[in-house]
Structure formats: structure tokens, C-alpha cells
Amino acid sequence: MREAHWRRRLLLGASAVLHLLAVAAVLAEPARWPWALAGVALNHLLIAAIGLWPRSHWLGPNWTRLPAAAVARHEIALTLDDGPDPVVTPLVLDLLERYAVQATFFCIGEQAARYPDLCRDIVRRGHAVENHSQHHRHHFSLLGPRGMARELQAAQDTLSSITGQRPVFFRAPAGLRNPFLDPVLTRLGLRLASWSARGFDTRISDAGRVQNQLLGGLQAGAILLLHDGHAARTTRGVPVVLEVLPGLLASAAAAGLRFVTLRQAASP
Numbered sequence: 535m536r537e538a539h540w541r542r543r544l545l546l547g548a549s550a551v552l553h554l555l556a557v558a559a560v561l562a563e564p565a566r567w568p569w570a571l572a573g574v575a576l577n578h579l580l581i582a583a584i585g586l587w588p589r590s591h592w593l594g595p596n597w598t599r600l601p602a603a604a605v606a607r608h609e610i611a612l613t614l615d616d617g618p619d620p621v622v623t624p625l626v627l628d629l630l631e632r633y634a635v636q637a638t639f640f641c642i643g644e645q646a647a648r649y650p651d652l653c654r655d656i657v658r659r660g661h662a663v664e665n666h667s668q669h670h671r672h673h674f675s676l677l678g679p680r681g682m683a684r685e686l687q688a689a690q691d692t693l694s695s696i697t698g699q700r701p702v703f704f705r706a707p708a709g710l711r712n713p714f715l716d717p718v719l720t721r722l723g724l725r726l727a728s729w730s731a732r733g734f735d736t737r738i739s740d741a742g743r744v745q746n747q748l749l750g751g752l753q754a755g756a757i758l759l760l761h762d763g764h765a766a767r768t769t770r771g772v773p774v775v776l777e778v779l780p781g782l783l784a785s786a787a788a789a790g791l792r793f794v795t796l797r798q799a800a801s802p
Contacts, residue, residue, distance in 0.1 A: 588709025588728045594716030597703070597727040597757065597796065604799040605755035610791045611799055612637040612783075613729065614775070615666060615705065616736075616763025618645055618652040622773045623762045627659055629776065633783040635793040637661050640705045640727075643668035643689035645763065650696045657697045662795040665689045665701040665724060675710035682718045690722060703727045703796050727796055732759035733778065739766045741777035748782055754791060758782070 589598045600609055612630075614637055617623045623639075630637055639656050641663050646653040656663055667674060668688035677685070686704060694700045704724040706715065711726075719726055731751025733744035748758055765773040786793065 588706070588711075589730075593711060593713055594719070595726060597725060599730050599757060600755040600796075600799040602755075603802055604794065608754045608791055609794045609799055610752070610754060610786060611757045611796055612760070612793050613640060613705070613727070613757060613796070614638070614760050614762045615640045616645075616670065616761050617641055618649045618656065619763045619765070620649055620652065622765050622775065623649075623652055623656070625773075625776055626762045626779065627655065627661075629779045629783070630661070631659060633780075633787070635783055636795050636798070637793065638664055638703070638795045638797075639762070640664050640666035640703075641693060642666050642670045642763065643692035644670075646696055647692050653693070653696050657699060662703075662797050663693055663697050663699065663701065664703040664705065664727070664796065665693060666705050667707055668692060670707045672707070674707045675712050677712075677714070679714040679718055682714055683721070686718060686722055686724065690724075702800075725800075727757065729759040730756045733774075735774045735778065736761050736764045736766055739768050739774060741768055741774050744774055745778045745781050748778070749785055752782075752785060752789060752791070757796075 590596065591598075599605075600611055612635065614626065617639055618641055639661055641653060641656075643665075646663070653663060665686060666689070667685045669685065671677070671685065674682070674685065690701060702723070702725060704719060705727050709728050715726070731748050733747045735744045738744050744760075748760075751758065760775045760778065762773075762775060765775045767773060768777060783793075
């Protein structure tokens with residue numbers, strides 16, 4: 535975590551120095567303004583590109599794998615995004631109960647407010663509900679610090695009031711972010727979590743392809759990403775996540791891996 539904070543400070547510090555040098559160069563020799571502008575533009579493109587890399591640690595701490603202690607315990611985490619969904623989530627919960635697996639649900643605040651009983655059922659069955667923003671805005675990574683703080687705080691309040699538990703992890707919509715996010719997370723006491731393997735199950739309707747991508751990352755310490763909300767459908771109209779989970783959970787059990795929530799993995 536200290537290394538991630540150091541990387542963020544280094545990146546933003548270098549960016550600030552570049553901006554000052556660009557201003558100084560133009561003041562000293564106005565004719566050089568195109569070069570100064572190009573340097574600043576490239577700097578902004580670099581930061582934007584890093585923000586488009588969900589597993590990057592350059593904008594602050596980011597859980598891309600479970601901690602070393604969890605790896606030593608042969609633990610693995612299943613995370614599900616974009617719910618709760620009134621059709622898919624109950625079926626996912628039944629599957630998880632059948633395999634005695636605990637998972638982390640990154641819920642959208644407004645979805646939780648729409649289906650509060652379902653959100654409470656997630657917690658009642660032993661799973662964790664975490665923050666996936668209030669509205670899952672597609673332009674979330676373009677928001678400033680106030681906009682991000684509003685989205686996260688609203689979701690914190692919504693999910694806490696419904697479940698009685700305050701989220702401790704946050705996953706950005708689509709995993710995209712900008713340098714303003716880390717200070718907001720720190721202020722709200724949240725940890726950023728991305729993933730180590732994902733199946734792109736909101737776009738790929740072939741359950742076999744989705745499962746193979748996840749199985750390729752099936753190892754101790756992995757954070758797997760699937761979706762109970764916005765789930766793609768197979769040609770038979772079945773949500774892909776429902777066809778992927780049985781084989782995935784059975785494979786993990788055969789490999790001697792134990793599913794835990796992110797909160798449990800954070801325990802020493």
C-alpha cells in the first residue's frame with residue numbers, strides 16, 4: 535500500500551513539475567508555446583491512459599490480488615458486480631449456497647434501494663455487500679473530487695441503511711478512475727478493489743469462453759470478477775453467470791481453494 539501511495543505521489547509530482555516547466559518556458563520564450571502545450575497534452579494523455587487501466591497501482595492502492603496471508607491460506611475471492619438483479623441474483627445466491635461459497639457483491643446503490651430485501655438477503659446468507667457507486671455512471675472516471683465523493687457517499691449511506699453494514703471496499707464502474715479517486719477513498723475509509731481475472735460476462739454470451747478465461751486465473755489469491763447485474767445471455771436466454779458458476783466453483787474446490795469475501799481475506 536505504501537508503494538502504491540508513493541507511485542501516485544511520484545506521478546502527480548512529476549506532472550506538477552512538468553506544468554510549471556511548461557509555464558516557465560512560455561514566459562521565457564513565448565514562441566515555444568506549441569512545444570509546451572504538446573508536453574502538457576501528452577502528460578494528460580498518460581494520466582488518462584493509466585486511469586483506463588483498472589489494475590494499475592499508479593493512482594493509489596488497488597487490490598488486484600488477495601494479501602499474502604490469504605494466499606498462504608489457499609483463499610480465493612469471487613466478486614459479483616452491478617446487482618442486485620431481481621431475476622439473476624436470487625439464482626446466484628442459491629448456487630453459492632449449494633456449493634457453500636461466500637462471495638463479495640459490489641452493489642449499485644440505486645439498485646439496492648430498488649430491491650432492498652434482496653440486498654439484505656445477500657448479507658443474511660453470509661456474503662458481503664460493497665460499494666459500486668450510487669448510479670454506476672459511465673462517465674464516472676471523468677468526475678472531479680466532489681462528483682466522486684457524492685457518488686461514493688450516497689452509495690455508502692444507501693447500502694449501510696439497507697444492510698446495517700458499512701461497505702469497506704469500492705470498485706469503480708468498469709474499473710475506470712482518475713487521480714481524484716484515491717483521496718476520496720481515503721476520506722471515506724474505503725479500499726479500492728479490482729480483480730486478477732475476469733470473464734467479460736456482460737459482453738460474451740459463450741459460457742465456455744467465459745469459464746475458460748476465469749479458470750486460467752484460478753489460483754490462491756485470485757480475485758475473480760463476474761456479474762449478477764447486466765449479465766449477458768446465452769443463445770438459450772440463460773444468464774451466462776449461472777452457467778459458468780457450477781464448473782468454476784467445482785474446479786476451485788478440486789484445486790483445494792477456499793472462497794472468502796474480501797473482508798475475510800483482509801483479516802490477518
